[in-house]
Amino acid sequence: MKHLIAPSVLAADFGNLQRDIEMLNQSAAEWIHVDVMDGLFVPNISFGFPVMETLRKHAGKPLDVHLMITDPDRYVERFAQAGASVITVHYEACTHLHRTIEAIQGAGCRAGVALNPHTPVQLLQDILPMLDLVLIMSVNPGFGGQKFIPNTYKKIAELCRLPGAKDSLIIEVDGGVDSGNIAALRKAGAHAFVAGSAVFSAPDPAAMIAELNQIASIAFDVQV
Ligand SMILES: O=C(CO)[C@@H](O)[C@H](O)COP(=O)(O)O
Ligand SMILES: [Fe+2]
Numbered sequence: 001m002k003h004l005i006a007p008s009v010l011a012a013d014f015g016n017l018q019r020d021i022e023m024l025n026q027s028a029a030e031w032i033h034v035d036v037m038d039g040l041f042v043p044n045i046s047f048g049f050p051v052m053e054t055l056r057k058h059a060g061k062p063l064d065v066h067l068m069i070t071d072p073d074r075y076v077e078r079f080a081q082a083g084a085s086v087i088t089v090h091y092e093a094c095t096h097l098h099r100t101i102e103a104i105q106g107a108g109c110r111a112g113v114a115l116n117p118h119t120p121v122q123l124l125q126d127i128l129p130m131l132d133l134v135l136i137m138s139v140n141p142g143f144g145g146q147k148f149i150p151n152t153y154k155k156i157a158e159l160c161r162l163p164g165a166k167d168s169l170i171i172e173v174d175g176g177v178d179s180g181n182i183a184a185l186r187k188a189g190a191h192a193f194v195a196g197s198a199v200f201s202a203p204d205p206a207a208m209i210a211e212l213n214q215i216a217s218i219a220f221d222v223q224v
Contacts, residue, residue: 001170001191003216004030005209006064008174009055010046011144011196017051020200021058027206028213031064031086033174033194035144036079038069041093042142049082056083064192066114066174068141069093073100080107088112088135088172091119101130112172116141117149121159129164136190139175144196148176153188160189182212186219 007029012020024032034055039045046068055063062085069075072089073096079087087104091113094100104111112133113124117140124134136155139146152173159171172192173185182193195212202208215222 001168003186003190003213003219004192005213005216006031006033006172006192006194007199007205007209008033008035008144008194008196009051010035011200013200017054018058020205021055023206024209025058025060027209029061029209031062031192032059033196034063034065034084035196036065036067036069037142041070041090042068044142049078052079052082052084062086064088064172064194066135066194067093068114071095073103076100076103077107080104080109084109086110086112086133088114088133090114090116090141091123092116097127098130101127105130105132112170114141114174115155117151121155121162124159125162125164128162128169129166131169132166133170133172133192134159135172135174135194137175138173138177141175145201146176148178148181153184156185156188156190177212179208179211179215182215183219183222186216 037046064086065084087109101111110132114135138152171190173190174194177195178198
């Protein structure tokens, strides 16, 4: 499966959000990653529907919504209506994950499940055949700009070996992804790469997205 880059708007300049979205529209990014935090599931609050509204209005690419919220079932329908293409919920935040996945897909979106660094991929075994995406967190969720956790490589490889996944299952990795680890992550088996600070702290964010895209595309040819 082809790789894709999903820059996270959490690291964008909110004073110039429209400008940053335009940059993403013109860039090699395939998706736009939207981090929603409720201050309960994670110790941080990011943004909600008003920002989704702006994104829907200006973004020309699919919105990949990462819900770091407790009981996400309460908001699945609204995020779908607000323009999400992918809705990812946390394994740790759902009591009835099977029902939640059905609700996301029933609302016309692709459904993903995110795993915190401490959550083993094997816990997904019984639900894997339903999933469109698994998001492996490579930092503890809640903040951008954190250090990448190397155990992620092992988790991606283990997930690839789990039976029952759809051929189209997308393995996404999120947290501390940059030009130094994206090739190894791609080789480990990941397809979708979220990058916040690596992109928006770069002097030329669009050039950094192109660089990440390029490295991922030749990952299998390079020694890592
Ligand atoms: O979900 C999260 C953080 O909880 C991420 O999507 C971050 O926004 C990624 O930012 P960087 O680690 O790339 O700076
Ligand atoms: Fe995220």
